[in-house]
């Protein structure tokens with residue numbers, strides 16, 4: 570097999586190739602990578618199948634890494650929402666698992682000076698989009714669609730990626746933090762609360778989130794909001810669509826699949842979420858984490874239900890290309906073990922430009938203004954980490 574599809578490291582400047590920094594934090598450990606040995610740009614579509622062009626490309630990248638003297642290579646990176654687009658995956662030249670460092674407790678967040686902010690869409694545009702989606706639900710075309718917003722921010726100075734990561738770690742010490750270099754320059758950074766899939770041997774684990782509420786500063790208010798979320802029929806419906814889809818995707822591959830009866834609560838610093846931790850045993854332990862991730866993606870937590878109709882609606886309504894947002898980010902080793910999380914609570918940093926993203930699941934019972942408030946609250950995670958003021962309370 571030729572290596573044409575696997576990587577063209579020659580395309581990447583020598584400096585960037587050497588200095589590229591990778592990070593994926595999970596539980597109490599961090600996978601750190603440095604330098605690019607091989608790159609995979611092959612689109613991930615079809616990646617659920619062992620014989621796919623995509624998985625062959627990944628195998629080729631592992632083979633090259635071994636030839637280059639890396640005994641146990643890993644592949645790290647991101648796959649876009651639209652898996653017909655190029656993947657952004659790399660085999661780092663060096664990698665190591667290290668213990669998660671204790672977050673610095675009081676790193677000051679230097680306020681960022683902003684030159685320009687572009688909102689895509691505006692608040693009004695987003696609310697109109699939600700109404701349009703609700704009309705489509707009423708016509709019976711689909712049941713759920715995830716709509717999102719992007720904020721492009723031009724800073725007075727280049728953003729400090731290390732500082733953003735330190736702030737994210739302090740804000741969300743238990744989240745899946747990541748840092749991935751982009752082919753076009755710049756980096757993808759964020760801290761996702763949502764596990765798409767973890768696979769170790771025959772064990773498979775996923776932890777979808779859907780149904781959200783903004784956390785409150787007052788502890789009693791915060792508890793009330795959490796209780797309301799746990800009792801909200803609208804949010805339960807939104808959540809159930811995700812769980813049933815995942816069950817359908819995983820059940821044929823598993824000899825055991827434990828799906829809890831109902832969701833529990835999971836919190837980040839900014840949000841409450843309905844969460845279901847699903848655990849299973851694969852019938853064939855050779856099925857890789859990447860295969861599983863490609864099979865599950867896009868779940869109705871980031872796309873909608875049914876998937877094809879939701880994808881079309883998103884394409885028609887969203888005024889931007891999601892790129893890597895709501896795709897997956899993570900790692901996989903040559904034995905097929907690995908972890909992929911949903912690419913949310915994140916942004917791209919390119920010099921003095923930030924591109925931040927947030928979305929929310931829309932169903933027939935959705936209220937447009939409440940959904941705008943939800944995406945704005947979700948955007949708050951990255952805004953705070955970047956030293957930007959709270960959009961809702963900008964004083």
Ligand SMILES: C=C(O[C@@H]1C=C(C(=O)O)C=C[C@H]1O)C(=O)O
Nearest residue numbers: 779780781870913927928929930
């Ligand atoms: C799309 C995002 O979040 C997704 C949508 C959620 C919801 O609708 O409640 C919750 C978690 C994520 O699955 C995001 O945070 O940008």
